[in-house]
Amino acid sequence: xxxxxxxxxxxxxxxxxxxxxxVVSLGVILLxxxxxxxxxxLLALAVARWAAGIGWRRLLxxxxxxxxxxxxxxxxxxxxxxxxxxxxxxxxxxxxxxxLGLAFALRGxxxxxxxxxxxxxxPPRELMTSLVQHARLSPRYAAALLAGHRxxxxxxxxxxxxxxxxxxxxxxxxRGRPRFGLAGFGRTAFALxxxxxxxxxxxxxxxxxxxxGDGPRTVWHPVPLTRADALLAAAVALAVAAVVAACALxxxxxxx
Amino acid sequence: xxxxxxxxxxxxxxxxxxxxxxxxxLVQAWNGLAxxxxxxxxxxxxxxxxGWLLVAPIAIAIIRRPFVGILAEVIxxxxxVVFLGSPAGPTLLIAATxxxxxSELPFALTRYRRFGWWVYALSGVLGALLVFFYSAFRFGWxxxxxxxxxxxxxxxxxxxxxxxxxxxxVDALRRTGVLDEFAIGRADxxxxxxxxxx
Numbered sequence: 001x002x003x004x005x006x007x008x009x010x011x012x013x014x015x016x017x018x019x020x021x022x023v024v025s026l027g028v029i030l031l032x033x034x035x036x037x038x039x040x041x042l043l044a045l046a047v048a049r050w051a052a053g054i055g056w057r058r059l060l061x062x063x064x065x066x067x068x069x070x071x072x073x074x075x076x077x078x079x080x081x082x083x084x085x086x087x088x089x090x091x092x093x094x095x096x097x098x099x100l101g102l103a104f105a106l107r108g109x110x111x112x113x114x115x116x117x118x119x120x121x122x123p124p125r126e127l128m129t130s131l132v133q134h135a136r137l138s139p140r141y142a143a144a145l146l147a148g149h150r151x152x153x154x155x156x157x158x159x160x161x162x163x164x165x166x167x168x169x170x171x172x173x174x175r176g177r178p179r180f181g182l183a184g185f186g187r188t189a190f191a192l193x194x195x196x197x198x199x200x201x202x203x204x205x206x207x208x209x210x211x212x213g214d215g216p217r218t219v220w221h222p223v224p225l226t227r228a229d230a231l232l233a234a235a236v237a238l239a240v241a242a243v244v245a246a247c248a249l250x251x252x253x254x255x256x
Numbered sequence: 257x258x259x260x261x262x263x264x265x266x267x268x269x270x271x272x273x274x275x276x277x278x279x280x281x282l283v284q285a286w287n288g289l290a291x292x293x294x295x296x297x298x299x300x301x302x303x304x305x306x307g308w309l310l311v312a313p314i315a316i317a318i319i320r321r322p323f324v325g326i327l328a329e330v331i332x333x334x335x336x337v338v339f340l341g342s343p344a345g346p347t348l349l350i351a352a353t354x355x356x357x358x359s360e361l362p363f364a365l366t367r368y369r370r371f372g373w374w375v376y377a378l379s380g381v382l383g384a385l386l387v388f389f390y391s392a393f394r395f396g397w398x399x400x401x402x403x404x405x406x407x408x409x410x411x412x413x414x415x416x417x418x419x420x421x422x423x424x425x426v427d428a429l430r431r432t433g434v435l436d437e438f439a440i441g442r443a444d445x446x447x448x449x450x451x452x453x454x
Contacts, residue, residue, distance in 0.1 A: 021346055151273050152276065
């Protein structure tokens with residue numbers, strides 16, 4: 001068992017977790033006030049830390065991309081929306097715009113952190129097996145996606161190999177180092193595309209020769225779907241509803 | 257309807273893998289630039305929007321079957337979310353479906369028989385247009401003073417990066433011979449060689 005296998009969330013069914021994550025994300029898009037979103041973010045952080053077993057350091061580092069998004073979205077909404085001035089000189093900052101921007105930024109934190117908890121507690125193989133068992137995903141697509149996962153892991157090495165070959169005849173800059181630029185990026189990317197399409201044909205052939213092209217299949221190591229998964233879905237729905245209701249009751253309906 | 261061959265499914269996945277990897281590499285470079293630009297970074301990201309549409313027209317041109325564009329976008333988004341851990345999370349699936357639908361419409365209207373510049377151009381524009389309304393709702397662009405500027409930037413980017421560039425890539429790929437065993441290669445062979453580009 002891996003470290004993720006010990007975490008409580010890792011024992012839950014992947015399809016159930018994916019469905020909960022999807023519903024929560026769609027629900028979060030409907031909220032546009034900062035207060036409930038802030039509460040949901042704290043909740044998502046707690047789930048990621050204790051239910052999915054992600055260490056604090058990794059959890060905080062993972063928030064960085066959301067923070068970048070937040071800086072952009074808060075500033076652009078403060079600057080480009082009409083509203084009561086928070087600041088008038090040197091530029092007009094709208095109070096309404098700032099609040100709305102904060103809400104949009106927090107949506108990103110909530111969805112991102114919840115996705116993180118899902119991914120950290122769900123190995124790809126179990127997700128695909130469960131989707132075949134419980135969501136009627138065709139085994140042919142599941143097998144192709146799992147092969148794609150392996151290929152993705154091999155892609156950086158492929159990229160490096162092509163780069164090394166192209167470096168041999170790349171033009172040199174003043175200090176004698178190879179010069180690539182954007183055109184060089186494009187050339188390497190195209191070569192990568194050609195090599196990958198070629199190997200996709202070989203992978204398809206290999207999968208077909210193992211009988212993955214046709215017929216009903218049995219599953220090695222089936223993934224269980226139990227009453228605990230229904231409980232998880234109910235608990236998450238209840239927690240989100242409680243947060244929204246608490247904000248509406250204490251701050252008024254405009255605050256959700 | 258005939259189902260897709262395993263060869264076509266694996267190709268769709270592979271396109272998602274390669275473009276997922278390239279986007280990931282580009283976004284790393286892009287993030288640094290976006291911080292340096294501050295609030296302008298939020299606007300400047302629209303320049304690259306069309307790049308996210310590329311997978312659909314390329315897949316349609318190679319496989320030439322209904323729903324392949326939508327499927328390609330959805331598979332690419334699954335790879336980005338599940339394997340690459342995109343911070344956009346599962347909401348990316350909705351955006352991907354809309355992008356695929358918009359990109360696929362022009363090809364579907366020609367019944368997957370015409371692959372000229374105009375069809376690709378329209379595909380890029382429609383792909384960008386359809387997803388714009390969702391993004392505008394998702395990120396609260398309605399009510400901002402720069403809504404039309406955003407729309408214009410995304411449509412131009414869709415036209416160039418999500419439409420015309422796709423044709424450039426597909427034509428370059430067919431000349432390498434790597435597509436010979438797919439529907440596009442068989443159509444070329446029936447016409448007498450890959451250089452006769454319609």
